[in-house]
């Protein structure tokens with residue numbers, strides 16, 4: 001699934017409504033002028049990372065989400081959703097993970113406010 005209706009409000013990017021991402025799933029979000037993002041919903045919490053795997057060009061939003069991690073659909077490298085750390089080979093380079101804000105029924109980030 002893919003979201004394209006992104007809005008910039010007072011320096012925050014509104015990525016999607018919370019009900020656009022089922023618990024245990026991820027949503028790819030296209031943002032004009034930058035790499036796509038992935039919004040994850042895990043046990044009622046929301047996380048946002050860059051969507052493109054650091055090992056190749058796989059879309060992480062098509063991967064498996066569990067235990068606070070995403071597993072890449074191509075070569076099963078795993079990343080921490082909170083920090084973006086690469087956890088298992090062949091993923092060795094972290095991805096950007098963003099501080100995520102949930103308010104007014106939607107998911108926001110500050111575009112430059114990431115873990116790396």
Ligand code: FES
Pocket residue numbers: 053054055056057058072073074075076077090091
């Ligand atoms: S493209 Fe993600 S682990 Fe290879």
